Amino acid sequence: MKVDYIIVGLGLAGLAFAEELMANNKTFIVFEDDSQTSSLVAGGVYNPVILKRFTPVWNAKEQLAIALPFYNRIEEKLNINIDEKFVIKKAFKSIEDQNIWFEALDKPKLTDYLDPKLDNQNYPGVIADFSFGNVKEAGRIDTKKLVESYREYLKKENKIRFENFEHQQIEFKESSVKYKSIEATRIVFCEGFGIKDNPYFNYLPLNEVKGELITIFAPELKIDFLLKSTLFVLPLGDNLYKVGATFNWTDKTSNPSEEGKEELVEKLKKVINVPYKIVEQTAGIRPTVSGRRPLVGVHPKYKQLTVLNGLGTRGVMIGPTVAKELFNHLENEEKLNLETDISRFNKK
Numbered sequence: 001m002k003v004d005y006i007i008v009g010l011g012l013a014g015l016a017f018a019e020e021l022m023a024n025n026k027t028f029i030v031f032e033d034d035s036q037t038s039s040l041v042a043g044g045v046y047n048p049v050i051l052k053r054f055t056p057v058w059n060a061k062e063q064l065a066i067a068l069p070f071y072n073r074i075e076e077k078l079n080i081n082i083d084e085k086f087v088i089k090k091a092f093k094s095i096e097d098q099n100i101w102f103e104a105l106d107k108p109k110l111t112d113y114l115d116p117k118l119d120n121q122n123y124p125g126v127i128a129d130f131s132f133g134n135v136k137e138a139g140r141i142d143t144k145k146l147v148e149s150y151r152e153y154l155k156k157e158n159k160i161r162f163e164n165f166e167h168q169q170i171e172f173k174e175s176s177v178k179y180k181s182i183e184a185t186r187i188v189f190c191e192g193f194g195i196k197d198n199p200y201f202n203y204l205p206l207n208e209v210k211g212e213l214i215t216i217f218a219p220e221l222k223i224d225f226l227l228k229s230t231l232f233v234l235p236l237g238d239n240l241y242k243v244g245a246t247f248n249w250t251d252k253t254s255n256p257s258e259e260g261k262e263e264l265v266e267k268l269k270k271v272i273n274v275p276y277k278i279v280e281q282t283a284g285i286r287p288t289v290s291g292r293r294p295l296v297g298v299h300p301k302y303k304q305l306t307v308l309n310g311l312g313t314r315g316v317m318i319g320p321t322v323a324k325e326l327f328n329h330l331e332n333e334e335k336l337n338l339e340t341d342i343s344r345f346n347k348k
């Protein structure tokens with residue numbers, strides 16, 4: 001079997017690259033072994049503003065201009081609904097917090113997104129003593145539905161194998177690779193935290209950060225916006241809400257933990273004051289990089305091997321952009337963004 005590309009991993013990164021290949025009539029096969037869960041458990045929120053500091057997300061406008069049409073095309077192609085738009089209401093913790101918001105209103109990159117009028121309304125069940133600030137142009141991609149539907153679609157197209165990709169089986173040819181019975185021009189590794197087992201790219205500085213979420217059933221909480229406080233509370237419909245997330249730099253497993261649950265329950269006491277029941281708990285590892293820029297590019301020695309990783313906490317927004325940039329670099333000789341190109345980690 002001969003293909004243009006092998007893609008290893010079908011999370012948000014692999015999916016975005018597969019779409020790019022299809023749009024350009026390239027042939028490919030995906031390997032997926034279910035070892036990582038990040039894209040399946042993600043909140044899926046896209047939000048152009050960093051709400052801890054009221055600063056703009058890096059290249060937010062440009063990323064959203066690519067990402068939203070990208071997900072809407074997939075909605076049409078697979079006949080699914082995955083994009084839900086909503087307002088994010090940031091619950092201020094103090095008057096100082098409000099003042100920082102007012103200062104941020106003047107930042108040119110934020111004016112489109114921050115509503116200058118504070119929301120003083122009371123929402124039953126929500127604890128907020130200092131009003132809310134509204135963030136516009138935000139929403140959520142249902143990443144679980146997206147990834148599962150896309151894998152199903154690739155299965156029907158005979159373009160995915162649900163098995164572990166074994167790096168030691170790669171044989172190098174002059175300008176291609178052989179993997180078992182497949183000959184491919186290139187391999188694109190989209191393995192998330194799985195990169196740690198990749199002997200070609202595990203030199204890259206990926207700082208994995210485990211995140212846990214709970215889903216609660218809270219019939220007395222009637223909100224149709226994303227509530228952002230010490231945690232986020234995201235309405236899913238049918239009185240269900242996703243609550244998260246934790247940040248844990250030491251636990252490298254994707255298993256939900258008792259500590260994770262306790263941390264969320266403890267923090268939630270300061271966010272809502274209505275009864276609820278926990279109906280689900282999920283966990284995954286965010287593939288993050290210090291400096292918060294993804295890992296994109298070509299192996300310094302083996303030019304057939306490439307990587308698309310490090311999407312961090314914002315895979316939904318940034319995935320489609322970096323997939324496009326990698327494709328254009330490999331096929332159209334366009335330069336990679338110097339901030340994301342892995343050559344920044346080459347030995348000088």
Ligand SMILES: Cc1cc2nc3c(=O)[nH]c(=O)nc-3n(C[C@H](O)[C@H](O)[C@H](O)COP(=O)(O)OP(=O)(O)OC[C@H]3O[C@@H](n4cnc5c(N)ncnc54)[C@H](O)[C@@H]3O)c2cc1C
Binds near residue numbers: 038
């Ligand atoms: C709790 C939590 C909440 C989050 N919330 C948000 C959010 O609200 N918004 C947002 O934008 N982002 C969010 N994220 C981050 C987002 O999930 C990531 O940025 C994104 O999922 C990373 O995608 P990926 O494809 O790079 O990695 P992954 O999703 O980890 O995908 C890698 C895939 O490769 C497969 N794989 C690895 N090695 C092999 C191998 N050798 N052979 C075969 N297959 C292999 C794995 O099974 C996996 O499916 C969240 C993450 C977590 C954990």
